Amino acid sequence: MCENLQMLKQGAEAKLYICNYLGKPTLIKERFKKNYRHPDLDTAITKERIKNEARSIVRAKVAGVKTPALYLVDFERRRIYMEHFEHSxxxxxxxxxxxxxxxxxxxxxxxxxxxxxxxxxxxxxxxxxxxxxxxxxxxxxxxxxxxxxxxxxxxxxxxxxxxxxxxxxxxxxxxxxxxxxxxxxxxxxxxxxxxxxxxxxxxxxxxxxxxxxxxxxxxxxxxxxxxxxxxxxxxxxxx
Ligand SMILES: Nc1ncnc2c1ncn2[C@@H]1O[C@H](COP(=O)(O)OP(=O)(O)OP(=O)(O)O)[C@@H](O)[C@H]1O
Ligand SMILES: [Mg+2]
Incomplete structure (x- = not known):
């Protein structure tokens, strides 16, 4: 489903990949597990962050603020797929x-x-x-x-x-x-x-x-x- 997956960078919270998803340049933000947290708490925090991110990306756009287009949210894999601005x-x-x-x-x-x-x-x-x-x-x-x-x-x-x-x-x-x-x-x-x-x-x-x-x-x-x-x-x- 995702072609030419490549690692872009590793941030403080997430690994970022770029790929081609449904023919569009896509950035995948995958939040990794933090081992110092209890696994249940970690899952809950991560889910909350992903939800916040998806919700605000959409809400900001409605407010007239430019944000990446949101393509897919995958809680299971802790991933969010969004528009990748290649020349940014x-x-x-x-x-x-x-x-x-x-x-x-x-x-x-x-x-x-x-x-x-x-x-x-x-x-x-x-x-x-x-x-x-x-x-x-x-x-x-x-x-x-x-x-x-x-x-x-x-x-x-x-x-x-x-x-x-x-x-x-x-x-x-x-x-x-x-x-x-x-x-x-x-x-x-x-x-x-x-x-x-x-x-x-x-x-x-x-x-x-x-x-x-x-x-x-x-x-x-x-x-x-x-x-x-x-x-x-x-x-x-x-x-
Ligand atoms: N949609 C996008 N298009 C192009 N570049 C992006 C996009 N999203 C993120 N980036 C690049 O990846 C970097 C990190 O992304 P983001 O801030 O979402 O993750 P993070 O885990 O908070 O990383 P950091 O800890 O570096 O802030 C951004 O500073 C930017 O350079
Ligand atoms: Mg950042």
């Missing part, structure tokens, strides 16, 4: 490996700003649909050329032709509270600061776009975010 790059790799070379050019700067804006708007769309991602990092965002199959030599600076695709929804949940949205932003801030410490303004650009995309409820979310942040800081000071 993570936002993390783009910033570290591509953008760094061009950061002093005008094209580079405006692309960087556009990406930050798109990230802010995308996270805001998720939150407006009450989707809490749970693991917002720049490795869980892909840049994808709009006509995926046709591009071989992507010019990442043609930003109008690039979509942001959100992935890795295993830790997501649905919640209407400003608190959970604030925590989601805090997770993103920590991730951006530690991964992209050369670009201290990146998170602020993202947050600016987040705030201006929709003004409903913004103040409450931002003040929760600041609260969570202050708590986090206190925790690190206490040690």
């Amino acid at each position: 790059i993570t936002v993390k790799d783009f910033i570290i490996n591509v953008f760094t070379e061009d950061q002093n050019t005008e094209d580079g700067q405006s692309t960087f700003d556009s990406i930050a804006t798109k990230i802010g708007e995308t996270v805001r769309k998720l939150h407006d649909s009450n989707i809490i991602h749970g693991d917002l990092t720049t490795s869980n965002m892909l840049l994808v050329p709009k006509n995926n199959s046709e591009q071989n030599n992507t010019d990442w600076y043609q930003i109008d032709n690039i979509d942001i695709v959100m992935i890795d929804f295993g830790l997501s949940h649905i919640d209407t509270s400003a608190e959970d949205k604030g925590v989601d932003l805090y997770v993103l801030e920590r991730a951006v600061i530690s991964t992209h410490n050369d670009y201290p303004d990146l998170f602020w650009k993202i947050l600016d776009a987040y705030k201006s995309y929709n003004i409903n409820n913004t103040n409450e979310i931002i003040s929760k975010f600041e609260e969570v942040r202050a708590r986090g800081r206190k925790r690190t000071m206490v040690g």
